[in-house]
Amino acid sequence: MEEKKTDWKSMLGFALILGIVGFMLIRNQEENRVVEQSTEGTEVADEILSPVISVKEALSNTPVASQGEVLIFSNKLVAFKINTRGALINEALLKSFKTYDSLPVYLVKGGDHQFDLEFMTKDGRKVHTKDMIFTPTTSQNADNQVLSLKTDLGNGGFIEFRYELQPDDYMMDFNIRSQGLAQAANTSEEVALNWELQGYRRSKGMDNENRYTEVKFEYDGGSDDYTGQGENAEEEAEKITYIAYKQHFFSSILLTDTPFKSGLIESFNNFSANGEQDVLTKKFTSKVLLDYNGGELAYNMDWYFGPTDYDILEGYDRNLDEVVDLGWGIFGFVNEWAIRPLFSFLTDPIKGLGIPYGIAIILLTVCVRLVLSPVLYKSYLTQAKMKILKPEINKISEKYKDNAVKKQQETMKIQNEAGASPLSGCLPALLQMPVFFALFKFFPTAFELRQKSFLWADDLSSYDEVFSLPYKIPFYGDHVSLFPILASISIFFYMKMTTGQNMQAAQQPGMPNMKFIMYLSPVFMLVFFNNYASGLSLYYFVSNLITIGIMLVIKYVIIDKDKVLAKIEKAKAKPKKKKGRFASKMSQIMEQAQVQQEEKKKIK
Known part of the structure; x- marks a missing residue:
């Protein structure tokens, strides 16, 4: 039996990610x-x-x-x-x-x-x-x-x-x-x-x-x-x-x-x-x-x-x-039974491949993305389709600019017809979170990375300083690390690709400002990872590059834009089917909301 308390600093670190001794001892x-x-x-x-x-x-x-x-x-x-x-x-x-x-x-x-x-x-x-x-x-x-x-x-x-x-x-x-x-x-x-x-x-x-x-x-x-x-x-x-x-x-x-x-x-x-x-x-x-x-x-x-x-x-x-702090609950389980054995196999010169540690981190990243790709494929596909649907959604927004409820109904309708419902991509994204947090715990505590160098980083368990600053910046430090900069740039382009199609919808009342989040997340990555293990920043940088590459392949190779649009036109031409119980209930709720909204306008 294991009892764990909430580590608020680790939880803060998780939240930030989501938003995106030199001393001689006394003798x-x-x-x-x-x-x-x-x-x-x-x-x-x-x-x-x-x-x-x-x-x-x-x-x-x-x-x-x-x-x-x-x-x-x-x-x-x-x-x-x-x-x-x-x-x-x-x-x-x-x-x-x-x-x-x-x-x-x-x-x-x-x-x-x-x-x-x-x-x-x-x-x-x-x-x-x-x-x-x-x-x-x-x-x-x-x-x-x-x-x-x-x-x-x-x-x-x-x-x-x-x-x-x-x-x-x-x-x-x-x-x-x-x-x-x-x-x-x-x-x-x-x-x-x-x-x-x-x-x-x-x-x-x-x-x-x-x-x-x-x-x-x-x-x-x-x-x-x-x-x-x-x-x-x-x-x-x-x-x-x-x-x-x-x-x-x-x-x-x-x-x-x-x-x-x-x-x-x-x-x-x-x-x-x-x-x-x-x-x-x-x-x-x-x-x-x-x-x-x-x-x-x-x-x-x-x-x-x-x-x-x-x-x-x-x-x-x-x-x-x-x-060794591998994380609590499912995060520790993923580290103990998946991440650690795989990393040991990659780096162990006797029982494994004996690959240098920096290259092993890159290969580990590739393996993780390959294992998760079936789960994430639906999410990436949805994001690519949403990009194609952006002109259609913009037309709906313009047509129903004074009727938010109707605009939402028509937007959801066209997304469903194209097989690009945002909800269909949420579950796959959630399924990768245990691996995401497990790796956040793994790299800073992996003894194997201590004093192991890669490229300009002389120690993958510590920050990869490329030059020092003459003063200390609050929250950032007195040095500049390069891997967090690269990770920040990659996460910016990733978020630009995945949130660009949602910018319009994000401005609706009660919805988060996606443009603000798109710029804020890389800043968090840049600031708070400046003092973290460079191996962790290397992983996020490579992971984001792989994700961007997969999304580009889906967009330009797998998805046929003309077929998606033709599918929408074909769905429009078909006679309307009788709605299911759930769909009817949702439609009824939205219609009631629309009536209430119109009544409020009359009162004003």
């Missing part, structure tokens, strides 16, 4: 001495200089001066630095990736990460594991590296944080357990687990990156939710099974086999709160409650530090694919 101020031990991929100090403090010492009035020692714990994909103070991850470096300006990708760096257990002692005092020194030991479990850190509770008691890392995996086993904790802790009070992380800019387009930076979490046996994009966003949930701090293309995810009893999950939008800075995206905090089990702590967990890649996350079979 530690103090040099931590890295100590070594001869274990494959793991280095641990032979001698711990910092004192090991007990619970009683932690609660004493003596301040804790030690900053702990740093332990290096790594595999082929991720390099961790874990501090003996608090058994805290100080660094998490992804070895295979770079930021947009070629800096290393750190998901954790320096003081931007906090992880702490908070519990009460029997005498009512609060203890934090972040203030305590842990003693490390290492071992090897088959091919896996194991790092155990224990803090002394006195009398043989301890709290243990245990990390186990496989040779080639972003997921790390993480367990918390205790022994003898019941002697010191008030087990009638729950243990609070506090987890904090600061998000940093890693992509060229910070607007776009921040739009897809948020907290996702799973709760209550499989439901999932998110905090949203507000400046301050928070959610409460029970039986939480994972919390994902998603920073667009990279995520830090804490999973647990034993659900957390309840929790408060928050995000603070630094970028929204201070638009002048271009370094910080969002800060995430979670406070979840743990239960004692027989007076002790026993939680088997996992920690994922890696790319927000749908294929990788889906492979863990833990519902982590929901972290």
Whole structure:
């Protein structure tokens, strides 16, 4: 079961379509001495200089001066630095990736990460594991590296944080357990687990990156939710099974086999709160409650530090694919079962064709249009016929210019005789909307497009800047992207072709001004897509070109103008058939409206 809230910014983006990190991460101020031990991929100090403090010492009035020692714990994909103070991850470096300006990708760096257990002692005092020194030991479990850190509770008691890392995996086993904790802790009070992380800019387009930076979490046996994009966003949930701090293309995810009893999950939008800075995206905090089990702590967990890649996350079979925002409802269904498999086939060099990503987007567009062409053919045919009927409709408008109801009746009649009823083209157009919105969600979240170039675009997951501006234009930005310009031009010509025949009718009372919409939609595309993923603008540009091409073929090759007009004349010459019940009712309603209109004129 999946629960989704309305994402108003995405809905606004949908509405607009329808109308148509450069920062070096903070480094530690103090040099931590890295100590070594001869274990494959793991280095641990032979001698711990910092004192090991007990619970009683932690609660004493003596301040804790030690900053702990740093332990290096790594595999082929991720390099961790874990501090003996608090058994805290100080660094998490992804070895295979770079930021947009070629800096290393750190998901954790320096003081931007906090992880702490908070519990009460029997005498009512609060203890934090972040203030305590842990003693490390290492071992090897088959091919896996194991790092155990224990803090002394006195009398043989301890709290243990245990990390186990496989040779080639972003997921790390993480367990918390205790022994003898019941002697010191008030087990009638729950243990609070506090987890904090600061998000940093890693992509060229910070607007776009921040739009897809948020907290996702799973709760209550499989439901999932998110905090949203507000400046301050928070959610409460029970039986939480994972919390994902998603920073667009990279995520830090804490999973647990034993659900957390309840929790408060928050995000603070630094970028929204201070638009002048271009370094910080969002800060995430979670406070979840743990239960004692027989007076002790026993939680088997996992920690994922890696790319927000749908294929990788889906492979863990833990519902982590929901972290990738493919859209809700039918939009997500279309992405999961149609768009993603097709795009993977086109781009995968091993299991597919291995086509370059820019060409793959073009081929994907062609495939989508071919699949939809039987559905859309009727709509395109109707639009072409409406263009042919424009002179006839203009004659009717002139003849009945003082009688709007009669004009509408005659217009509908001639459209039906030509087989060009506007209503016949509406349903096919609506049927393509799930695909339309699915692709709107797919391109900005497709990890495969990250830092993939095509023509002048150096990154299809970000904007394709052709030149920068000396100032920032509200809503537009401080640069000019070329693909949105091309998409805007193509959508203008498309709308000119499809709305030109409706201009006259559009001026009737209560009808939208089609000419205004024809000019407004390209402007929306130009402005709001200037900071979006260039892959998305490339898709719309190619899609519009294909649509224009199809309509030109229908107009000049498939449809015979003389036959359409002859059909109308033949229908006029035939004796009138008895109207059906629905047609008779509609005619009656329109006649009544005409009478009421004439009476109003007499009163005036």
